[in-house]
Amino acid sequence: MSGRAPHLLAALSVIALAGATFAGEIPMTERRSGYDFLSRETRAMQDDDTANPGMLAVLEGGALWARKTGAAGRACADCHGDAGASMKGVAARYPAFDATLKRPVNLEQRINRCRADRQQAPPLAYESRELLALTAYVARQSRGLPIDVAFGGRTQPFLDNGRAAFYRRQGQLNLACSQCHDDNWGRRLAGNVIPQAHPTGYPVYRLEWQGLGSLQRRLRNCLVGIRAESYEYGAPELVELELFLMWRARGMAIETPGVRP
Amino acid sequence: MANALVNVPARARRGEIIEVKTLISHPMETGYRRTQLGARIPRDIIRLFVCTYNGTEVFRAELHPAIAANPFVVFSTVATESGTLAFQWTGDNGFSATESATITVE
Numbered sequence: 001m002s003g004r005a006p007h008l009l010a011a012l013s014v015i016a017l018a019g020a021t022f023a024g025e026i027p028m029t030e031r032r033s034g035y036d037f038l039s040r041e042t043r044a045m046q047d048d049d050t051a052n053p054g055m056l057a058v059l060e061g062g063a064l065w066a067r068k069t070g071a072a073g074r075a076c077a078d079c080h081g082d083a084g085a086s087m088k089g090v091a092a093r094y095p096a097f098d099a100t101l102k103r104p105v106n107l108e109q110r111i112n113r114c115r116a117d118r119q120q121a122p123p124l125a126y127e128s129r130e131l132l133a134l135t136a137y138v139a140r141q142s143r144g145l146p147i148d149v150a151f152g153g154r155t156q157p158f159l160d161n162g163r164a165a166f167y168r169r170q171g172q173l174n175l176a177c178s179q180c181h182d183d184n185w186g187r188r189l190a191g192n193v194i195p196q197a198h199p200t201g202y203p204v205y206r207l208e209w210q211g212l213g214s215l216q217r218r219l220r221n222c223l224v225g226i227r228a229e230s231y232e233y234g235a236p237e238l239v240e241l242e243l244f245l246m247w248r249a250r251g252m253a254i255e256t257p258g259v260r261p
Numbered sequence: 262m263a264n265a266l267v268n269v270p271a272r273a274r275r276g277e278i279i280e281v282k283t284l285i286s287h288p289m290e291t292g293y294r295r296t297q298l299g300a301r302i303p304r305d306i307i308r309l310f311v312c313t314y315n316g317t318e319v320f321r322a323e324l325h326p327a328i329a330a331n332p333f334v335v336f337s338t339v340a341t342e343s344g345t346l347a348f349q350w351t352g353d354n355g356f357s358a359t360e361s362a363t364i365t366v367e
Binding site: 045048049050051053055056059060207210211 | 264266267268282284285286289329330331333
């Protein structure tokens with residue numbers, strides 16, 4: 001096979017995808033953030049930076065950003081400077097392709113890669129207070145900016161895997177993500193409104209958790225809900241699903257830190 | 262490490278009723294939960310929240326185990342004079358946090 005063939009194939013698949021509409025897929029104009037389904041009180045909580053409990057994590061993340069750590073004795077700020085400038089729009093582009101790993105990584109994984117390579121510090125555990133705080137701090141700098149993940153080319157196969165997972169029935173309940181979030185959004189599952197599953201506010205402060213959690217925690221929750229076997233944190237399958245969900249929410253504004261019931 | 266966020270209007274007219282919002286990072290562990298192995302998770306909550314306005318206590322709240330993590334307390338007071346509102350949270354395991362905000366009354 002010549003070197004050009006994969007590129008040609010990728011380009012063709014992009015064209016094919018651009019034209020294809022899946023049954024039940026939400027039209028661009030009807031997409032709504034989970035924020036739109038919140039109660040008035042919960043919206044007020046998210047909107048007010050002194051009432052939004054996610055801001056506590058952002059505050060802590062800001063302190064971690066400036067703290068020197070690891071064998072290199074370097075802080076995030078020593079390379080990246082003011083996060084308000086250097087991290088603006090970054091979270092809107094993740095998961096992004098990592099040239100070394102040759103697959104997409106999410107923001108948490110990117111932070112841990114930076115810790116390993118630049119700070120020579122041990123990785124922070126998924127869902128640990130520090131990693132969530134740093135992620136929230138970085139993502140907060142993109143608030144209000146449109147989601148803009150790269151698709152086509154080298155990320156396309158991973159996006160396609162995520163899409164396949166979204167439309168694949170799984171678990172003992174034999175449900176696909178799309179059956180709730182494409183076909184039945186706005187209706188109720190028990191007492192709760194089913195949102196469209198656009199990851200606009202992550203890491204999100206969930207009132208049920210009484211704390212901050214990542215998109216992967218939310219995805220694992222959903223997988224448990226349909227009684228499917230869950231993937232480990234950081235599993236490529238989860239990152240691919242994240243990538244697809246971000247692509248599906250392309251153009252929607254980042255709300256981090258969001259508040260959800 | 263305790264993070265707290267307080268929101269006090271920077272300026273107010275004398276005699277105006279102002280709203281004060283406070284939010285503090287705390288797990289508020291009830292003491293009734295158990296680990297998967299059955300061991301009891303010890304209680305760790307904030308017991309008391311006090312706000313003083315130029316040294317005079319204007320608000321006090323006792324907190325109990327049924328209060329959710331990261332307590333958000335909002336109350337109102339009368340803007341009497343320019344000065345400082347000092348906030349103090351105290352709780353189990355020697356927990357103590359303070360925060361303050363200034364207000365200009367004209």
